[in-house]
Amino acid sequence: xxxxxxxxxxxxxxxxxxxxxxxxxxxxxxxxxxxxxxxxxxxxxxxxxxxxxxxxxxxxxxxxxxxxxxxxxxxxxxxxxxxxxxxxxxxxxxxxxxxxxxxxxxxxxxxxxxxxxxxxxxxxxxxxxxxxxxxxxxxxxxxxxxxxxxxxxxxxxxxxxxxxxxxxxxxxxxxxxxxxxxxxxxxxxxxxxxxxxxxxxxxxxxxxxxxxxxxxxxxxxxxxxxxxxxxxxxxxxxxxxxxxxxx
Numbered sequence: 054x055x056x057x058x059x060x061x062x063x064x065x066x067x068x069x070x071x072x073x074x075x076x077x078x079x080x081x082x083x084x085x086x087x088x089x090x091x092x093x094x095x096x097x098x099x100x101x102x103x104x105x106x107x108x109x110x111x112x113x114x115x116x117x118x119x120x121x122x123x124x125x126x127x128x129x130x131x132x133x134x135x136x137x138x139x140x141x142x143x144x145x146x147x148x149x150x151x152x153x154x155x156x157x158x159x160x161x162x163x164x165x166x167x168x169x170x171x172x173x174x175x176x177x178x179x180x181x182x183x184x185x186x187x188x189x190x191x192x193x194x195x196x197x198x199x200x201x202x203x204x205x206x207x208x209x210x211x212x213x214x215x216x217x218x219x220x221x222x223x224x225x226x227x228x229x230x231x232x233x234x235x236x237x238x239x240x241x242x243x244x245x246x247x248x249x250x251x252x253x254x255x256x257x258x259x260x261x262x263x264x265x266x267x268x269x270x271x272x273x274x275x276x277x278x279x280x281x282x283x284x285x286x287x288x289x290x291x292x293x294x295x296x297x298x299x300x
Contacts, residue, residue: 057126057258061107061236064116068285068292070104078104080280081295082265082272087211089266102272105262106285106292107236109207113157123235124161127257131166131203131233134255143168146230147202149222151214152189154207158235162205171196173218189217191225198226203233209254210238210264212246219249231255238262 061067071079083106088098113120132141139146143166150159150172163170171194175187196202202222204215215232222229229252232244237256244252265272275281282288 058260060119061112061258064112064119065289065293066108066112068106068108068289068296071296078272078275080275080278081292082275082281083285083292084281084283085210085264087213087264099267100283101264102267102276102281103262103264104272105238105260107208107238107260108286108289109154109158109235110286111289113207120157121161123257124158125165127158127205127233127235127255128162128165130255130257131162131231134231134253145169145201147171147196147200147227149173149196149202149204149218151204151206151218155205155234158207159205162233169196169200170194173221175214187217189214189221191221196225196227199228201228201230203231204229204252206232206234208236208238209234209256212239212241212244215244216246216249219252223249236260 058067068083070082073079082102082104085101085103087101089101091097091099112123146166147169148159148163148166148171150156152173152175156172159172160170171191173189174192176190176192177187204218206215209215209232219229229250231253233255234257236258237254238260240261242254244254267273267276282292285292
């Protein structure tokens with residue numbers, strides 16, 4: 054685990070908030086898309102923040118050789134997990150990439166396993182009361198009913214997109230076998246949610262990370278100073294410079 058985490062760090066795939074000698078966060082933090090209710094019963098929400106943020110998109114864009122290696126390692130994890138069930142023959146199994154982070158990772162894994170591949174997409178629509186919403190659909194590729202499917206994402210955290218995808222799989226009578234990911238930021242070993250089957254998670258790296266409300270005493274001093282990057286992928290090079298200052 055330590056070697057893999059170091060590899061990701063060396064190739065700009067993670068930002069870690071600097072801390073002082075007592076472990077207090079010095080900032081900046083990173084804003085997540087996950088939200089929480091500011092007050093019970095209120096419609097007002099706030100975005101959660103974190104001190105550790107993985108950005109696989111940076112590696113797949115700038116370090117293609119390393120990214121292909123990571124895909125190969127994850128493919129081997131999948132092969133080991135299902136060695137008895139498929140006896141090295143994955144030809145009838147689908148790798149299904151989760152939008153959008155799983156696309157390149159999923160296609161590389163499918164090549165490694167010599168299996169079938171499909172990608173899911175977000176289809177946006179306007180809900181009368183809620184504004185713009187989306188559902189997860191299979192539009193570009195089709196999968197025959199009854200097929201066995203392994204979902205692939207780059208980073209798993211709250212599984213909101215995967216829940217949407219599982220709804221589509223159940224509707225299409227497909228069999229979700231596992232969720233494979235580069236990093237599992239959650240504490241879950243198996244995906245579990247009401248009204249869904251339990252699905253094993255196969256991570257290359259299991260690295261549970263804390264996420265905080267903005268009024269949490271551990272981070273509120275940084276929130277007060279606006280020490281947060283709310284669009285971390287856009288400002289990624291700046292975050293890396295803060296974490297690893299030159300000179």
